[in-house]
Amino acid sequence: MKPLRAWVFRLAALFTNKQRERQLSDELESHLQMHVDDNIRAGMTPAEARRHAILKLGGVEPTKEAYRDRSTLPFIEHLLQDARFAIRQLRKNTGFTCVAVLMLALGICASVSIFAFVDAALIKPLPYPNPTRLVSVFENSAAFPHANLSYPDYLDWKRLSKVFRSLDVYTGTGFLLSTPAGVEPVPATRVSDGFFRTLGVTPMLGRNFHAGEDLAGSPNTVILSYASWRKRFGGKKDVIGQTIRLSDVPYTIVGVLPRNFQFAPRGRAEFWITLRFTMPKEFRRSFHSLSGIARMKDGVSVQAASADVKTIAKQLEKQYPESNRGQGASVFPFADLVVGHIRPILLVLLGGAGLLLLIACMNVTSLLLVRSESRRREIAVRNALGASTGRLTSQFVTEALVLVTMGSALGVLSANWTVQLPTKLIPADMMAAMPFLLGLGLNARVLAFAGAISLFAAVLFSLTPTAHLAVSEMRDGLAEGSRGSAGNTWRRLGSKLVTAELAVAVVLLVGAGLLGKSLHLLLHVDLGFQPDHLATVAVAGPETRYGEPAQAVALGRRIVSRIETMPGVKSAAITSLLPVSYNGHTDWIRFVGRPYNGEHNEVNQRDVSSSYFTTLGAKLLRGRYFTDAEDASKPRVVVINQALARQYFPGENPIGKQFGDTALSPKSIKQIIGVVDDIKEGSLDSKIWPAAYYPFNQSPDPYFSVVVRTSQAPQSLLPALSAVIRQSHPDVGVFDETTVDNLIHDSQTAYLHRSSAWLVGGFAAVALLLSVIGLYGVVAYSVSQRTREIGVRMALGAERGAVYQLILKEAARLTAVGIVIGLVCAMAAGAFLNALLFGVRSWDIPTLAAVAALLGFFAILASFIPARRAASINPVDALRSE
Amino acid sequence: MGEKADVWQGTLALMILKTIEAMGPLHGYGIARRIEQTSGNLLSLNYGTLYPALLKLEQEGSIASEWGVSENNRKAKFYKLTRAGRKQLAQETRNWEQTTEILARFLSPSEDPA
Structure with missing residues (x-):
């Protein structure tokens, strides 16, 4: 006490x-x-x-x-004294302090912000209890490494598997909701009964789905998302038990999900209903529409789970060769499904930010070296007056701490601001697929990371002058104008630092160059059609009114002919799936007149109207397109793409050939009437799959997209387009109006490539600036140290040109070494980048050459200023100055 | 070294407290002179060592100080015992008596070999 x-x-x-x-x-x-x-x-x-x-x-x-x-307390008093002195010193050198603090803040801001992303996306992406026990369960086939499950397969897996505590499935769906503003399409999800229990989520209001509630014949029940409950029901507690009409079918609301509930694969879903399958196709083993999610038993590894489901898949393959031939199974962490696609990008960005921080630290280090060089006399005097080495060291440590504290405070504050940006910049749709980013912020882990890098910087910055102190003989410092071994030591160390900085800058520049080139190639990839002047809108007619094929065909015809009368419209067409969306929604085909062993010939299936290809501006290679008259009353026909022709009809003319479903049922037989050049159906960076285009009128659906070729800017037509459809068909849902150009530019692939290219580009630009400043510092310092030498040379008759040469040669040597080391490192680091590259290799010669030229140019520019100063030295002044 | 100084400091503190108790509020010089006198001039005391000891006692709350005027009309800082100081003095006196008694038993020739 x-x-x-x-x-x-x-x-x-x-x-x-x-x-x-x-x-x-x-x-x-x-x-x-x-x-x-x-x-x-x-x-x-x-x-x-x-x-x-x-x-x-x-x-x-x-x-x-x-x-x-x-x-x-003497210890604290000394510390305060040192801190006061340090602050006084730093204030005296405002220029040095500002530059050092800003560089440090920049490096820390960049790496802390990126780390915040890594933290949100990779360290704790799933807001469920025991998230590491959750796995995605997929079937797989030759074409699809991650194929959906069919309902019977799911039931068998659930029954036979020994590794899962529970296995459940979900699949996307949508409803039309009548609102005062018109018919609104709303995304929803169908899930098996135990889905929320598997996730470990309990509704905030009401109840979960009962066991068995997903079987046909169960009453229609729905669980609301929190957002939907707030938006559509004003957040009233008495919604439980109320009825809501979804696509004209009454559902009883039984629960409301908690506010923090997220499910990234179905981010925007407002309504959650059970499967309750009734259609015959839904009970087929070949109808793959379900995504599986399971919670593994304790102690079971992902590998063990994978082995177990593979065994079951083998068994099913033997039992049902017709449908299950080649159907394997795979299990992997659920987190991979959510963040797998952004993991390589984040790691590259973290690497980039780390390199930037490294350059910033090296730059501050060399500034500190210059400073401690110019403070040699001060330090020697303090030493002579009795300051112990320990006390001097503690002085350096305090200075470093003050510097780093200011830098990190500024860095963390700005990072706090920058991490808020993406939530504002990322489009809502994309955000819905990345709900984990909502948790973005400076939490304890991020702050600990900031603390760790600040500590690293503080240690580095206190060691540098201390080491310098040890190198330089303290007594030398008192001798007037002495420039003994210490000056040289520093010059060597400074040159090495600058070489390293240049090398790091090269790595970042190469990275940025490669990513930029990838982005360019990606956005200019051959799509097989003209994406400009194309507008699109999605239409969903309620099953109750357009469920019959004839009704859907009539709806399509009416909408297309109505749109084609609009001014500014050249042509309009219908497709079941827009191009540049995804490879999938496939059909298994079997060729007439060829041997068949039950293999799965998987092709993209698209149902398109007769004017689709001309509207898109696709290229017909052989045969003809179908006509609007080719409907259910006519023989069935198909247009195939070149990839299908090349794969299944090499060296043959496919026109007139026939194929059908795997059983070759007579109704399914179609005749090939045309071959169209490959249209990019999947994402920009995907491969071309074989594709079959069926006439919409022979395989209609009341849910389709309309594509419109316009003569004016397509954007300006969008409001009128939706209005026209709504006016003529008030009972259908109209949504997702956009232009195909926007669709491509805002696609997730383009978005991810673009953000990584811009971010790494930004890092590289800053790195270029910092390293060039560093080079300038070294050369300028060297010139100031060699003033007398240059004076002597000039007094002895050296030309100004020779002085230029002297200085520029030194700079060129440093730059060349830096560039060479950097290029080697960049090629080594390229492997790391490959996952993000599209159409270029990591050793892309033009990029490497461009980077070398760019850096070389700026390096010579930066060293030209001190060289000029050296050349303009007046020999008389130079010799008198010391 | 450190231990010895501690013991010395401890005894010095005790002497200071006892002196103030006996003499009433007193200034540093007076305390030093009084300690020297009491020890029968056996103790050679550097008066300067008194001041850190007084500061420590004050920081610990055993004594309090205020400025006043000395018997010779000099301005001086007077130290007086606080309640906590009185308690501490009683406690330390007991401890010290006990210690000396035990030591005395060890050091005196045994009178009664039982």
């Missing part, structure tokens, strides 16, 4: 220094006075009396010293 009280007093005393000093002086003075009085009374002379009194006290200063040590 007592020591604590004393400690508090000593701590408080840190702030009352002056007053205490005065009191102590007064007290000692009065002590001496009294002693002198006594001594005089005892018969001494005044001088003797005072001398004796001081002697008896043990000296005034030593007493004060002992008193001071006791009155405060």
Whole structure:
């Protein structure tokens, strides 16, 4: 208790220094006075009396010293003293301080922001209990590494698997909702009964789905998402038990999901209903429409789970060869499904930010070196006046700490701002697929990371001048104009640092160049059609009114002919799936008149109207397109793409050939009437799959997309387009109106490529700037150190040109070494980048050459300034200056 | 070294407290002179060592100080015992008596070999 009280007093005393000093002086003075009085009374002379009194006290200063040590905490006092001194020093050198703090802040801001993303996306992406036990379960075939499950397969897997605590499935669906503003299509999800239990999610209101509630014949029940509950029901608690009409079918609301519920694969779903399959095709083993998610039993590894489902798949393959031939199975962590596509990008960005931080640190280090070089005299003087090496070192450490504290504070504050940006910049649709980014922010882990890199920087910055102190002979510093071995040591170290900086800049520039080139190639990839001047809109007619094939055909015809009368429209067409969306929605085909062993010939299936190809601007290679008259009353026909022709009819003319379903049922037989050049159906970076285009009129669906070729800017037509359809068909849902150009530019692939190219490009630009500044610093310093030498050379008759050459040669050597090392490192790092590259290799020669030229140009530019200064030295002044 | 100083500091603190108790509020010089006198001039005391000890006692709350005027009309800082100081003095006196008694038993020739 007592020591604590004393400690508090000593701590408080840190702030009352002056007053205490005065009191102590007064007290000692009065002590001496009294002693002198006594001594005089005892018969001494005044001088003797005072001398004796001081002697008896043990000296005034030593007493004060002992008193001071006791009155405060000397350790903290020294620290404060150092800090005050450091701040004074840094304030005196405003230029140095600003540059160092800004560079540091930049490096820390970049790496902390990127780390915040890594944290949100990779470290804790799933907001469920025990997320590592959750796995995605897929079937797979030759074409699809991750194919959906069919319902019977799912039931068998569920029954036979021994590794899962539970296995459930989900599949996307949508409803038309009648609202005062018209018919609104709303995304929804169909799930098996235990889906939410597998995730470990309980509704916030109402109940979960009962076991067995996903079987046909169960009542129609729906669970609302939190957002939907707020938006459509005003957040009222009494919604439970109410009825809502979804696509004209009444559903009873049984629950509301909690606010923090996320399910990235179906991010925008508002309504969650159970499977309740009734259509015959849904019970077929060949109808793959379900995504599986399972919770593994404790102690079961992903590999073990994978092996188990593979065994079951083998068994099913034997049992049902017709449908299950070649159907394997795969299991992988659910987190991979959610963040797998952005993981390589984030790692590359983290690497880039790390390199930027490294360059910033190296730059600050070399600034510190220059500074400690120019402070040699100050330090030598302090050393000569009795400052111990320890005390000098603690001074450097304090300076570094002050510098780093300012830099990291600024860096973390700006990072706090930058991490808020993506939530504002990323389009809502894309955000819905990446809900984990909502948790983006500076949490404890991110702050710990910031602390760790600040600590690293602080150690680096305190070691540098300390090491420099050890290298330089302290006494040398006092000698006027001395520039002994220490100057050279520093110059060598400084040159090495700058070479390393240039090399790192090369790595970042190459990365940025490759990513930029990938992006360019990606956006200019051959699509097989003209994407400009194309508008599109999706249409969904309720099954109750357009469920019959004839009704859907009539709807399509009416909408297309209505749109074609609009001014500014050249032509309009229908497709079941837009191009540049995804490879999938496939059909298994079997060729007439060829042997068949049950293999799965998987092809993209698209149902398109007769004017589709001409509207898109696709190229017909052989045969003809179908006509609008070719409907259910006519023989079935198909247009295939070149990839299908090449794969299944090599060296043959496919026109007139026939194929059908795997059983070759008579109704399914179609005749090939045309071959169209490959249209990019999948994402920009995907491969071309074989594709079959069936006439919409022979395989209609009330849910389709309309594509419109316009003569004016397609964007300007969009409002009128939706309005026309809504007006003529108030009962159908109209949504997703956009232009095909936008669709491509805003696609996730383009978006990810673009953001990584821009971010790495930004890092590279800053790295280029910093490394060039670093080079400038080294060359300028070297010129200032060699002023006398240059003066002598010029006095002896060296031409200005020769001086230029002298300086530029040194700079060129450093730059060349840096570039070469950088290029080697960049090629080594390329493997790391390959996952993000499209159409270029990591050793793309033009990119490497361009980077070398760019950096070389800026390096020569930066060293030209000090070279000019060197060449304009007046020999007389130079020789007199020292 | 450190241990010795501690013991010395401890005894010095005890002497200071006892002196203030006996003499009433007193300034540093007076305390030093009084300690020297009491010890029968056996103790050679550097007066300066008194001040950090006084500061420590004050920080610990055993004594309090205020400025006043000495018997010779000199301005001086007077120290007086606080309640906590009185308690501490009683406690330390007991401890010290016990210690010396035990040590005395060790050091005196045994009178009664039982």
